[in-house]
Amino acid sequence: MMEVGDATTHLTDLSTNEKSKNFNSNNDILSDEDVKLSFGGLLRADEVASNQADGSPVEDDIVKSSPKEGLSEQETKEKQEWLEQVVQEQSEWDALELAHQSVSGGVKITPSQSFADALEYLLSRNMDKTDIAPTVERTGFRALLHFLFGPPKLKQSLVDERDSVFCIAKAQLQNGDELHAGILQTIYKKLTGSKFDCPRFGSHWQDIGFQGNDPATDLRGVGLLGLMHILYAVNNDNTYSFLMDFYRLSLDAEQNYPFCVMSFNVSRITLEVLREEKLNRDMNKANQVVAVMNKFYLAVFYHIHNIWKTQRKTIKDSGTVMKDVEIAARKTPKQLLKAWQVALDKRIQSKSVTAPSARKSDYSHLSTGGRSRQSSSWSEESQEHAGDNDGPSAEDMVQFTNITMAVKDEPVTDL
Template identity: 40%
Template structure:
């Protein structure tokens, strides 16, 4: 045995790599730096000299991470992704009686406002669509429940799709802040939107036509100077959509399509697309969020058809993110190209912005 530098380091290195059939605890992997080495190694192209031992160690770590990252005490890896339709079927059959009791009646107008609404306002929602409307509003009153496996699968699916990770994550932790929630528990940010807020995020990331848009917006949310809390912004857009539904601003479109929830989802995606375009090409920052959300609320309530046409044009043009590069101001062609770079997320803003209706940046 040599007593040189190489001989003194190799036993230590052999301790860092688990022997065949063994797995180091996640905490040990993180403490001794093997995790970072494995991630760096996985990112290098084939043929750069990465040892087979490190590759096996990476696979070992992924397996252990899936077992030890919990979904409220259960295995994150054991929770398969959930589609929007499967999640919706769950809510259609779940007992939401307590949530339905909390649903407020449609915004009522009195006096001259009621007369103007009757003469010139949008048509009322057709009776056969009332049940779907009530379901949507009941979901908005349903809180995130750790004991409901479907709720946890929704949360995990959103995480995996936005981060492009094959691994799950713990139910609580700072990783949710990196997605744009305010703290370690996403459930605290769903006040006013409930599970409908998560369901709309789920639709956004599970529909193959809108997933590229969702991932592009998420990348922009982590920009060095244009960063914003993605999930908080999403919740605010859901609030705006809910208010538009309650004020019967969407009745005409719902009646035409004979759908309610699908219209809500498309309007949510269309509003997010509008916000993205303005934010990116006009180089907005978190300081502009209050004003932009006010404008977005007005557009959503007064011009929902125009927003939906804009989304349809985007979807039909191209399902890839490059199709987004059609800025409103033609001169705004620089500065945002770095949005796709790997930039550290600087945190969640604590702005308290009062908006019309129920839309607020938390």
């Protein structure tokens, strides 16, 4: 059995392709459970369960079985050897991941944080609603036009929920709050496919599109609402595959962009449209605020994704793209929602929705500029070669953030 230190040295030289060739044709990593089920219990179930419980790598101890009917002794031997190699490879990768976690302060596996529980927790906090602006103040002729031709007023029964959304957008990430940490860990693991928690601070956050080593610094203007939107999308079976489409495009060698920063700008646009009461009709109809906001967030992100992908946009086009998207969101929210619903229904009907817990490894080895997106990305080696990444430069990142955050100051005539 290879020691953790040896595994670290040995596996640094392995490429992603070399690793993936030892797994099935769908490029899914064979989990211990997959191996156990696929080969009729060749692994001892009690040992697998024990190893999974304490987080240790699976031992390559195989129960020797007699040749099955229809297979020659040589074929059975070859299958047995192949299975041993699969388990050994998996254990070595797990050992490498464990080694990196140990360097970072110990192994920890935080359970996935559900959106419903997180929302309930945040809504139960004592929220200060004295310093929020849930609607746009209009005076004079503009107020009259809005009254006569503007959207309907929000139901009184939904006002408190709407105000709470703005309070969540004002709330900041707290290091000592376990739920806040759980939200961050869930987002990171869902996007990267990592099994273990990552450190609270580090360059690995840049892998999913934060600008620096501390995610809290990117939450200006949207607060925890920015994280909640992503949490909703990764925890919903019908939207997870869409979000992964957006994430994959953000890793493209030419069209890459900082994923989380883009998402927070979508949250900001959503918040502005809510403040302008453009979603009141849909919220009154659904008798919900948060659910409609989540839907509109995804509709705007889907609109950006289509423009970015089909028109071959890059980060240098971000200013124009975001300005056009914000105008569309304010002027034609109904059309954006309709386009999103059509796309969502089509994917559901085609039965191509990928649940977060299924085929997780489909998204486990995403890369940008040729760098593997492994959970070990915060290792010393990956940090040493961080400059080799062909992603957006620091100058582009600053320009992108400044442009997109400044778009909200552009005047847009409305009722």
